Amino acid sequence: MSTAIIYYSEHHGNTKKLLDAIAAAAPDVELIDVTKETKDLSGFDRIGIASGIYFSNFAKQVLSYAEAQLPEGKPVFFIYTHGAPGGDFLKGIRAVTEKKRCRELGSYRCQGFDTFGPFKLVGGIAKGHPTKEEIEGAVRFYEGLDK
Numbered sequence: 001m002s003t004a005i006i007y008y009s010e011h012h013g014n015t016k017k018l019l020d021a022i023a024a025a026a027p028d029v030e031l032i033d034v035t036k037e038t039k040d041l042s043g044f045d046r047i048g049i050a051s052g053i054y055f056s057n058f059a060k061q062v063l064s065y066a067e068a069q070l071p072e073g074k075p076v077f078f079i080y081t082h083g084a085p086g087g088d089f090l091k092g093i094r095a096v097t098e099k100k101r102c103r104e105l106g107s108y109r110c111q112g113f114d115t116f117g118p119f120k121l122v123g124g125i126a127k128g129h130p131t132k133e134e135i136e137g138a139v140r141f142y143e144g145l146d147k
Contacts, residue, residue, distance in 0.1 A: 034062055
């Protein structure tokens with residue numbers, strides 16, 4: 001099953017760490033950095049959408065890319081990292097995928113080191129994240145999509 005994962009991972013590369021581990025374990029995965037390339041996603045069986053969280057939402061670059069490039073009716077899943085311990089971070093991206101009538105397969109999230117805005121003043125939050133266990137959890141999540 002061919003899978004594209006569109007992503008935005010800036011600042012500390014937290015989200016990219018998860019995606020690199022998934023791509024290493026699953027050769028059918030193609031990672032697409034939304035800031036570097038535009039690709040026709042219609043030939044993929046499913047689409048992953050991955051981002052760090054910015055102001056309680058997926059990066060605007062990912063939201064814009066999904067609005068423009070995500071084919072209608074594709075199965076999708078979400079992967080994201082966040083500094084703050086909790087919140088409803090999927091609201092914005094779900095609005096895009098629901099509008100495109102995509103079927104949600106699931107989501108994986110974990111904390112990621114965050115020095116954005118005021119967190120920089122205290123040396124950041126969620127230091128040491130994502131952990132090895134969280135990265136392995138992302139791989140297990142992806143592998144579980146086939147079951």
